[in-house]
Amino acid sequence: MTLSTSPDIPVAATGRRAPVDPKRWPDVALLPRASALRTAIARGLVERALVRMPLRVRHGDGHRRIPRPGVPQDDGPTLTLHDPAAFHRRIGVDGLIGFGESYMAREWDSDDLVALLTVLATHVDDLVPAPLRRLRGLWAHRRPHGDRSTIEGARDNIQRHYDLSNELFALFLDTSLSYSSALFDTLPATWDALTAAQHHKIDRMLDLAGVGPGTRLLEIGTGWGELAIRAAQRGADVLTVTLSEEQRGLALRRISDAGVAGQVTVQLRDYREVEGRYDAVVSVEMIEAVGAEFWPAYFTALRRLLAPGGSVAVQAITMPHERMLATARTHTWISKYVFPGGLIPSPDAIARESAAVGLAITHDTGFGDHYAETLRLWRERFVDDPDSVDALGFDGTFRRMWELYLAYSEAGFRARYLDVRQLRLVATGQDGEASR
Known part of the structure; x- marks a missing residue:
């Protein structure tokens, strides 16, 4: 199987994400449609979850979100959001599929990818508040027949x-x-x-x-x-x-x-x-x-x-x-x-x-x-x-x-x-x- 190639240009070097082949990766190349309300809800849930975890969140411009008291501020891996709006929008529409596609689209990175994912896996039950887990079917996709x-x-x-x-x-x-x-x-x-x-x-x-x-x-x-x-x-x-x-x-x-x-x-x-x-x-x-x-x-x-x-x-x-x-x-x-x-x-x-x-x-x-x-x-x-x-x-x-x-x-x-x-x-x- 042969896949078409595209330049792999780091975001930091150019200020923009590298191009993604829309024929090979249609759901990565294009952002999903989402209402402003859905994206805002996703952003609130994600930020609420991340702020309680032993990790740091930075925006691509160097802005740092300060964790809540009691959570280490200088320890743990860093999640760097190059495009926070796209990151939250994908998660709002597609949940963890969107999280993965956002990485493929170079919208986020980490200084220690395994450590970051280990934190998230360890705290998987904290990612969605308990009362909302019953509504999983509203955003989680069913497996294709x-x-x-x-x-x-x-x-x-x-x-x-x-x-x-x-x-x-x-x-x-x-x-x-x-x-x-x-x-x-x-x-x-x-x-x-x-x-x-x-x-x-x-x-x-x-x-x-x-x-x-x-x-x-x-x-x-x-x-x-x-x-x-x-x-x-x-x-x-x-x-x-x-x-x-x-x-x-x-x-x-x-x-x-x-x-x-x-x-x-x-x-x-x-x-x-x-x-x-x-x-x-x-x-x-x-x-x-x-x-x-x-x-x-x-x-x-x-x-x-x-x-x-x-x-x-x-x-x-x-x-x-x-x-x-x-x-x-x-x-x-x-x-x-x-x-x-x-x-x-x-x-x-x-x-x-x-x-x-x-x-x-x-x-x-x-x-x-x-x-x-x-x-x-x-x-x-x-x-x-x-x-x-x-x-x-x-x-x-x-x-x-x-x-x-x-x-x-x-x-x-x-x-x-x-x-x-x-x-x-x-x-x-x-x-x-x-x-x-």
Whole structure:
């Protein structure tokens, strides 16, 4: 996919925002229509929330809003509003989608983007006064019907993200091309430790699933093939399925280069279309793309495809249950621009949906701090090489979108709003496994 480019001119250098391609980014290039009253209400709510938080707000002209007494005035990250009117107008119309689009439009910046977003995530319940939360439906957009993860819709949703460009992902991922949380020996992490930490994560997943010589393994969500390669190197026979043509092509080459092509089959297939029974089933951060409507189908497939005595290992990003319910039908900035059709589940939802099909969780370990460090390393790598991103045909607006996505995700883990967990599931009633 090739995106048209536009000059990325800093606001501070020119006194104006850089141009945004209206064909590629229509909702960023143009301000939404909004009444003066709606914008004023948004401004009042935003200022009321921000003034209570440990951060500083500056206008582009250097004007500083003084926080209320009791709130640190010289500590915390700075939110700099280059265009306060546009910032409040977008939020008044589109809520947090408008907040993200305002960043893409260069209407605001921060001296520490992750720290700012961490403050906001930590105080997420303070952003809207409690009496107004019941009116969420008046301003929060519903998810587009076309983003539903039906068999046809899932292919389109996956391709909109993972088929952007293999070269793009290679710019910020380590040599394993693992696009999920690593598991480090020590924190904070370094770039040099990332590949070993990704292998540590993969190996623990394979251990949970009991993968060894002769294991018939099904992997749901191929990525770029690293887990399949390491499973084959253990002596397993692997079927791995993906909906990304770009990923499949590169995974096949990497599997061949690793010398395990005879043990690994890579199919372009939806998990609901897979047949057979497998000694082990592994799925790394794929459930987030399924969507709540299809979680029963996902867990039914896991149970149906599992051979007697086998084990399922799942790595999943999670969020608290009440927050999951609040966002389940909401069209967010992430679902609009980054991951259409998905929803991060709660641990309660995973437990309920797995139990409903006869799967019991026998192991559950969280390591959200490790995801925050993984994302930090990816983000730093990405922002340090803008010329290579531009050379692939992506423009400055895309770079700001991707930086915000990585920073937004990192902040979620640093604020404990998000977690990542590795789980082992077995069929209930099998040799007492479920009671372990």
